[in-house]
Amino acid sequence: MTTPRILLFDSGMGGLTVARAVRQQLPGAHLTYSADNAGFPYGAWKEDALTKRIVMVIGELIARTEPHLVVIACNTASTIALAQLREAYHLPFVGTVPAIKPAAAQTKSGIIGVLATPGTVSREYTHSLIHTYAYHCKVFLHGAKRLAEIAELKLKGRAVDPDELKEEIGPVFRRRDGKRTDVVVLGCTHYPLLIEDMQKVQPWPVSYIDPAPAIARRVADVLDETPLRDAAHSVPPHGTVILTSNRGSAAESLSAYAAMGFPAPEFIDLPV
Numbered sequence: 001m002t003t004p005r006i007l008l009f010d011s012g013m014g015g016l017t018v019a020r021a022v023r024q025q026l027p028g029a030h031l032t033y034s035a036d037n038a039g040f041p042y043g044a045w046k047e048d049a050l051t052k053r054i055v056m057v058i059g060e061l062i063a064r065t066e067p068h069l070v071v072i073a074c075n076t077a078s079t080i081a082l083a084q085l086r087e088a089y090h091l092p093f094v095g096t097v098p099a100i101k102p103a104a105a106q107t108k109s110g111i112i113g114v115l116a117t118p119g120t121v122s123r124e125y126t127h128s129l130i131h132t133y134a135y136h137c138k139v140f141l142h143g144a145k146r147l148a149e150i151a152e153l154k155l156k157g158r159a160v161d162p163d164e165l166k167e168e169i170g171p172v173f174r175r176r177d178g179k180r181t182d183v184v185v186l187g188c189t190h191y192p193l194l195i196e197d198m199q200k201v202q203p204w205p206v207s208y209i210d211p212a213p214a215i216a217r218r219v220a221d222v223l224d225e226t227p228l229r230d231a232a233h234s235v236p237p238h239g240t241v242i243l244t245s246n247r248g249s250a251a252e253s254l255s256a257y258a259a260m261g262f263p264a265p266e267f268i269d270l271p272v
């Protein structure tokens with residue numbers, strides 16, 4: 001029987017939170033992680049340029065890894081490029097978009113915070129999720145400029161600065177008519193890496209929604225309906241991390257990837 005090959009993609013290390021959940025859900029699957037570290041962070045890119053880049057990079061990665069399914073483990077990429085990717089490449093894609101629907105079902109106060117990158121916050125896709133699923137709630141969206149980078153630094157072993165973190169998450173903690181935010185959506189796959197740190201500086205306790213387990217369940221469901229063909233060429237072994245640049249802090253990053261289950265690095269040079 002052919003082992004399912006899954007390619008997980010993010011701009012950086014955030015998708016590792018999704019990879020962790022996929023590994024738990026499908027322990028026998030062949031996983032390859034890929035990070036467009038040459039393009040990181042995605043949060044401030046212009047939409048057109050970013051869409052083109054994602055479609056190009058994913059094309060290279062599909063050719064190299066011949067996956068049965070691709071997980072776009074990045075909200076910033078999913079909210080602009082999923083449709084184009086599905087059009088360009090005929091294989092199943094599972095994306096990650098802010099978990100507004102579960103947040104609206106869970107909130108008791110009716111006040112929801114959404115933390116995401118500036119890109120995700122500005123997307124039509126995100127606003128339409130709010131209009132569809134949380135029209136009866138007050139939703140405070142915040143485009144956090146530095147959170148994804150803070151999460152990467154943490155994975156590389158650096159200390160998180162509590163004051164900076166507090167400032168980054170502060171805007172989603174709001175009060176209205178005697179009520180306050182009780183659910184915070186983590187709308188960037190990097191942010192679950194910081195949940196414990198956020199809990200230390202949050203103004204009051206809230207539930208944080210990490211969509212990774214739900215994405216992993218979706219991956220399993222889609223795979224069930226996907227024919228599994230053998231690869232035509234030799235593909236990187238399970239546990240490979242493919243990076244688009246060998247720049248600067250690569251060595252530090254490599255130990256972080258190894259610690260999260262991806263000890264075998266490979267580089268395909270795709271400069272911005």
Ligand code: DGL
Pocket residue numbers: 010011012014015040041042043044073074075076077117120148187188189190
């Ligand atoms: N991890 C990504 C996301 O889910 C983006 C981080 C970034 O590149 O700024 O949105």
